Amino acid sequence: MACLGLIAACSGAPATKHPAGDDDADTPFIDNKGYKPRSFSDAISGEGRPVIFIPGLGCPGEVFDDVVKHLDGKVEAHVLTLAGFAGKKPIKPPLAAAVRKDLIRYIRSHRLQSPIIVGHSMGGFIAYWLAATAPDLIGGVIVIDAGPALGDNDAETAHNLRNMWAQAGDDDLPAQVRAAYSSMTTDPKRIEPYLEAIAESDRHAIGDAIYELVKTDLRDEVAAIKAPFLLVLADGGLQGMYRAMVKPIADKKIVVLPRTRHFVWLDDPDGFDAILDQFLKDH
Numbered sequence: 001m002a003c004l005g006l007i008a009a010c011s012g013a014p015a016t017k018h019p020a021g022d023d024d025a026d027t028p029f030i031d032n033k034g035y036k037p038r039s040f041s042d043a044i045s046g047e048g049r050p051v052i053f054i055p056g057l058g059c060p061g062e063v064f065d066d067v068v069k070h071l072d073g074k075v076e077a078h079v080l081t082l083a084g085f086a087g088k089k090p091i092k093p094p095l096a097a098a099v100r101k102d103l104i105r106y107i108r109s110h111r112l113q114s115p116i117i118v119g120h121s122m123g124g125f126i127a128y129w130l131a132a133t134a135p136d137l138i139g140g141v142i143v144i145d146a147g148p149a150l151g152d153n154d155a156e157t158a159h160n161l162r163n164m165w166a167q168a169g170d171d172d173l174p175a176q177v178r179a180a181y182s183s184m185t186t187d188p189k190r191i192e193p194y195l196e197a198i199a200e201s202d203r204h205a206i207g208d209a210i211y212e213l214v215k216t217d218l219r220d221e222v223a224a225i226k227a228p229f230l231l232v233l234a235d236g237g238l239q240g241m242y243r244a245m246v247k248p249i250a251d252k253k254i255v256v257l258p259r260t261r262h263f264v265w266l267d268d269p270d271g272f273d274a275i276l277d278q279f280l281k282d283h
Contacts, residue, residue, distance in 0.1 A: 035109035037102035038091055040080040046073035049139075049280065050112040052103070053079045056121025056146075057209055058177070058201040060086035063194050064118075067265055070273045075280070078115075080123075084205025086197040093208035096122065096216065100129045107137055114139025116280065121146050121262065122209060128218050128225070135226040140283045142276065145234045145262050147245040148218035158214035166207030174199040184262035191263060223248035228283045232275060234260045234267075 043061055045068065053064045061079035068077045082099060084090030091098060103126070107115055116139055119127030124146025131141045132148075168176050177199045182188035222245070229252040233239050239256060246252055255275055257268045265272035 035105060037099075037106050038083065039095060039098035039102045040082045041088060042106075043079045043081075044076065045079075046071065046075050046077050048075045050076045050078060050110075050115040051280075052107075052112075052115050052117050053077065054099070054117065054119040054123030054126055055079075055081065055085075056123050058085045058198040058206050059120075060194060060197040062197070063120075063263075064265075066269060067118075067273065067276065070269075071276075075116075076112075078110075078112075082122075082209075084202040084209070087200035090202040090205040093205075094212040094216075095205065095209045096126050096129065096212050099126050100133060103130050104134050104137065107134075116140040116142065116283070118142045118144070118276075119146065120144040122213060125213060125216075125218070128222055131227055131229070132218060132221040132224040135224055138227040140228045140230075140279065141225065142230045142232065142279060144232045145238075145242075145264055147238075147242045148222050149216075149245060150214050155215070158211045161214060162207035162211040164207070165210060166204045168203050173203055177201075186259065186261055186267045190266040219245055219248075222246060223250075225249050227251070228279075229253070230255065230275070230279050232257065232264055232272065234262050234264050236261065 041061075051071070053061065053068070055061055055063050059081075061081040064079055068079060071077060080099075081088055082095060084095065106112075114137075117127045117130060119125070119142070121144070124143035125148065127141050127143050128146075128148040131138045165176070174195075178195055181191050181195060181198060185191050229246070229249050231242065231246055231252065231254045233242060233254065233256045235256055235258050243254060246254070257264045257271050257275075260267035260271075
């Protein structure tokens, strides 16, 4: 149970509702351009429309390298790696909430005009939260194989999943990562280049992040999303659940990439690139 798509398969009792509102979202301040967020690091390249890439649980920002390369410097790509993941220093949880809050300040301090947010798995969950919290700040949202909640998971499930990762031994974690993530593409060789970095994640950061995702339910908040919204889904059994969850979003499009699993852009790079190009052209 590593990434959001896999965790979503475990369902139980309803999760705790979480309000999307936050005082920071309503504050028109613009911080100095030297602002450094604590909850993520960034790699910036290219020029043009800002596009922020948020990877999933444990993943390094480099997982989006081929997508950024395809864009060929024609956008200003901000590729994040979240704290505690892929060798980065962890912060005190909850992580997703901290990233959402930091991103609001990051967008304002960098004077990013109507950025497009691209989020996968946990990054997609954060994209929902950000767009619902600060709807006038975001120019568009692309969520990859994620919903605004992990089904209906209970506290026991959240505790068990957190402990499974947080208590992994030094020798166990790499094998656990390989077993979980290799099943998320149609060919394990596609995720192989990133497994070592994922295994360098702080096990407590992974466990705490899973707990936070299980216990946070944004389904009542997504109607606040105003930006054009695209949901790109893997060709699997979670499509119906995700479609139902995003129904309240007014301006949305849903695309399923055939014969793909959770890391859809690794399984079908040409198909994903075409979808991304069209979204950027339309918006």
